[in-house]
Amino acid sequence: MTNQILSKNMRFRLVFSLYLNYIIHGFGLIILAQNMTTLSDYWSTSLKMVSFVISGIGIGRLLAYLITGYLSDKLSRKFFVYLGMACYLFFAIGIVSTKSIIFAYFCAILAGIANSALDAGTYTTLVELNDGNGQATVLIKAFVSVGEFILPLLIAAIHGANLWFGWSFISMVVLLILNAILLIPLKFPQPYQNEKNTQEKIEQRQQSNLGRIIATGALVLYGYTSMALMIWFTQWITLFGEKVAGFNTTQAHLLLSLYSVGSILGVLCLYIFLNRNISEGPILIIMNILATLALGIILLSHTPLLSHIASLLFGFSAAGGIMQTGLTVFMKLYPTRRGFVTGIFYFFGAIASFTEPLISGALSDISIQVALGGDFFVGLIGICLVTVINFASRQAFEM
Known part of the structure; x- marks a missing residue:
């Protein structure tokens, strides 16, 4: 069928x-x-x-x-x-x-x-x-x-x-x-049978393609960082607002609510962008830069208005579907193994959900600011990874 x-x-x-x-x-x-x-x-x-x-x-x-x-x-x-x-x-x-x-x-x-x-x-x-x-x-x-x-x-x-x-x-x-x-x-x-045969030939011709190998490694790691970026933020942002920034309870909890609103807005915008055939690579780079920038503002500003705007921006960029977009790039590299690459990608996301509380918990022994600051470091790694993914996947798709 x-x-x-x-x-x-x-x-x-x-x-x-x-x-x-x-x-x-x-x-x-x-x-x-x-x-x-x-x-x-x-x-x-x-x-x-x-x-x-x-x-x-x-x-x-x-x-x-x-x-x-x-x-x-x-x-x-x-x-x-x-x-x-x-x-x-x-x-x-x-x-x-x-x-x-x-x-x-x-x-x-x-x-x-x-x-x-x-x-x-x-x-x-x-x-x-x-x-x-x-x-x-x-x-x-x-x-x-x-x-x-x-x-x-x-x-x-x-x-x-x-x-x-x-x-x-x-x-x-x-x-x-x-x-x-x-x-x-x-x-x-x-999948169309003729499309499947074509894609298998493409994969056979790409076995020694260095760009494909590099993109694969970067995408596997991105499965970890894209998940860690989100759950790290949701775990510590409210405590950061209360204990470090000095916000009242309502202001601190509003940070997470605005993150959720931003994530829904981000999904809708990302869907529109991708539906207009805008390349995934540049979108991933821009969104990861915005997410890391938003985290930096929150860590440094300690003012309710700026922090709330930045939290909305972080939800928009980090939780608006960039993990799913990364998976799309991965599936394009391996069109006849979509299920397998989905498993690999989210397996590393599951590792992130398991290890992030341990890492950030250890950092919280130093301070809550250091705990949330670890997420900024994850954001920087994410920017590096999506930049590599963008250029390496382009090379992989060149026949």
């Missing part, structure tokens, strides 16, 4: 279901953290143990990304989308039906596997729906943000109505079941 056979109606329904999964994924990313106190009481344990359970998500990602990415090129993309949904379904039901920390940790690992399986099946599908172009993958970040925006409001409403906390998890279950039903009749695209 080729992409041409997919009707506009089927394409729309497929894209809708794929994006709906990432609203659910937005729930899954924060649902344990948003229910920490309640889960602590429910499991009769400490907040520290609940935090330990949450760390299982990162372990699940590390265990699964390389495997799901590799196998998604061998098996059906649809299978991995369903696998991700099934793991999230088991996670949501399991968390509210157990009082065992060990079983809860296993469920959290499943959530990490769900993340990797969804990525392996979805990013590749969206690229193949658009004949190798990756602008549709950028919007994934926006739908994740929508999920992260809705869930806290839902939990607040449940708490305000004195309802069982588990209804927030049940909402995930209901959405997953409905979406699974919607996906049953839908067929996923396959």
